[in-house]
Amino acid sequence: MVEARNPASTHANKKTILTLFGTRPEIIKLAPVIWALEKHSDIWRSVVVSSSQHTDLLRPFIRDLKINVDHDLAVMTPGQTPNAVLSRVVEAIEPIFLKEKPDLIIVQGDTTTATAGALAGFYARIPVAHVEAGLRTGDRYSPFPEEMNRRLISQLADLHFAATEENIKILLSEGIKKESIVLTGNPVVDALHHILKNSRCSETLTNFLESTKGKRLLVLTTHRRENFGQVMSSHLKALRKFTERHQDIELVFPVHPNPSVRAVVNSEFANIERIHCLDPLEYVDFLHLLSNAWLIASDSGGVQEEAPSLGKPLLVLRDTTERPEVLACGVGRLVGHSGERLGEMLEAAIDDQSWFDTVVKTKNPFGKGDAGERISSAISSYFATHKNS
Template sequence: MEIISIPKRSDTKTILTLFGTRPEIIKLAPVIWAIERHSDKWRSVTVSSSQHTGLLRPFIREFGINIDHDLGVMTPGQTPNAVLARVVEAIEPLLFAERPDLVLVQGDTTTAIAGALAAFYARIPVAHVEAGLRTGDRYSPFPEEMNRRLITQLADLHFAATDKNVGILLAEGVQKKCIELTGNPVVDTLKHILAHSSISTPLSKLLDSLWDKKLIVLTTHRRENFGQVMSSHLRALRRFVERHEEIELIFSVHPNPSVRAVVDAEFTGVGRIHCIEPLEYADFIHLLSRAWLIVSDSGGIQEEAPSLGKPLLILRDTTERPEVLECGVGKLVGHSGEHLEKLLEESLIDSTWFDVVNAVENPFGKGDAGDRIASAIEKFLEAREEALL
C-alpha cells in the first residue's frame, strides 16, 4: 500500500489517535469527539491497528468513528511480540506521511506501547490517556503492567484519571506540568450510551424473562486467569447458582479459545447460566445496569461499576484501580474459587454492601474527561509552538 504525504495547513495541528482493541476505542471515543469539534484548528487522524477485529468493529460503528488508516496487524494466534513488531513497522511510514503534531494512545495494550515507541523514534510528542495506573507487580496484569510503565517513560503528556494516579506519576519523576487530572473518559462514554441508546430486542427479551431474579453478570478473559484459575472461578459460580434458585447468571463469553474451552467444560448444560456472544457496548452497559452483582477480571468494568452503582467482585489478586476498593464498590477475589464462593454467599446474606455501593460518589470522574483532555492538548501544543519560536 502506497502512503501519500498529506500537505498540512500551517495553522492546523494534526492529532493522530491510535487504537486497536475494544477498551481503547471505548475510552478514546469521547476524546476523538472532542478533538473533532475543533476542526477549525485541529486535523484529527484516526488509526486502527486492528489488534482486535471482531470485537473492535461494532464499537467503531456504534460510536460513529471514521478510521482514516487501518494497519491490519491481526493474525491468528498472534503473540505480543509479533503485534508490537508489526505495529511499529506499519505505523512508521504513516507518521512520516501524516506528520502529526501529537500521537495519542490509551491504556496499556500492545498497540499503545508500539505507537508510543514509534512516535518517540520519530521525535513526535506522545500523549497518554489513563496514565499512572499501577499494581506494583510488573507481572500482574501481564503484560499490561509493564506496558503502561514503559509508556510513561515515552510520553510527554500524561492524562491521569484520579488524584492517586497523579501521585504515582509524580513519585516516578514525571514533572507536574506534564500531568493533567482529567477523570476517565469511560464515564463520558457510559453516560452517552445510557442517554442515547436503547437495548436490543434479543437482550431485552432475555432480561424480561429474568425480571424477578438476582442477576449476576460475569466476564473473564485475562491471560493470568487462563487454565486452572478460571476453571476454579467458574466452578464456584456454577455451584452458587445451583444452590440458589433466585440466582441467574449471564456470561458474555470472550472469543479467545482459552476462555471458550473452560466455559465448555464448566458451564455446558447448567441451568440458569446463560452464555452469550460478546455484546455491542450499548447492550453491555444496559446489561450491567440490570445486574444485581458483577463478577469480572476486567479493568474497564472496575470503572464502569461505580459509574452504575453496582457491586463488583474482582477476579484478580491485584488491581491498578485501588479507588474501586477504597470507595467500597469492589472486592478482590484473588485466584481462589473457594474465596469467590465465600464472597458470593456473603453477598446474598448481607445487603449492607449494596447499600454502601448505592451511595458512592464515582471516583473516576463526572463525565467530562474528553473535553478536559482536549483542553490540555490545546495548552500543550500552544506552549510547544511558543517554545519553538
C-alpha cells in the same frame, strides 16, 4: 480489518493530532477524546488510526461510537504474540507518520498497540500523550503484559492524562514531571453516559431481561491471561455451585472468544440451568446488561470503572488491581485467585444488603463524564506552552 476513510488534507495553522487504538477498551475510552477533538475542528486536524489488534470485537464499537477511521494497519493474525503485534504496528505506522506529519500522538491504556505507538512516536521525535496514565499494581507480571506496557509508555510519553489523584501520585513517585501531568478523569465515564443516554438495547437483550425479570442477575466477565487454566476453572466452579444453590440467581456470561476461555467454559458451564453463556455483546447491550445486574464478577479493568459509574457492586476476580480506587470507595471487593474464597464472598453478598445500598450512593472515583473535553483543553495548553517546539 476496519474500513478506512480517505485521509483529510493538510490544513494550515492547525495542529494534527493522531489517535491510535487497536482493541475494544481503547476505542471506548478514546471515542470521547476523538469527539472533543473533532468538535474543535477549527483548532485540530484529527487523524484516527486503528491497528486492528482486535478485529471482530472492534468493528461494532467503531460503528456504534460513530468513529471515522483514516488508516487501518490490519495487524491482526491468528494466534498472534505480543512481540509480533508490537513489531507490525511499529513498522506499519511509520509511513503514516511521514504522510500525515502529526504534531501529537495519543495512545490509551496498556495494550501492545499503545506501547508500539508510543515507541514509534519516540523514535520519530513526535510528542506522545497517554490517556489513563499512572495505573499500577506493583507487580510487573500482573496483569501481564499490561503492567509493564503502561510503565514503558510512561517513560516515553510527553503528556500524561491521569484519571485520579492516586494516579498522579504514582507518576510523580516515578520521576514524571508535575507540569506534564493533567488530572482529567477517565473518558470511559463520558462514553458510558453518552451511550446509555442515546441508545436502547437490542430486541434480543430486551427479551432476555424480560424473561429473567424478578431474578437476581449475576453478570460475569473473565478473560485475563493470568487467570487462564486452573484459576479460571476454580472461579467458574464456585460460580456454578453458587447458582445451583440459589434458585433466584441467573448467571449471565458474555464469553470472550479466546479459545483458552471457551475451553474452560465448555468444561464448567455446559448445560447448567440458569447459566446463560452468550456470544460477546455489542457495547450498548453490555452496558444495559450491567445496568440491570444485581452483582458483577469480573477480572476486567474496564468493568472496574463501569461498575461505580453504574452504582453496581463488583467482585474483582484478580489478586491485584491497578484501580485501587474501586476498592477504596467500597464498590469493589478483591477476590484473588481462589475459587473457595469467591464462593464465600458470593454467599456473603446474598446477606449483605448494606453493601448494595452503599454502592448506589458512592461518588464515582473516575470522574463525572467530562474527560474528553478536559483532555482537549490540556492539549491546547500544551501547544500554547510549546509554540516553538
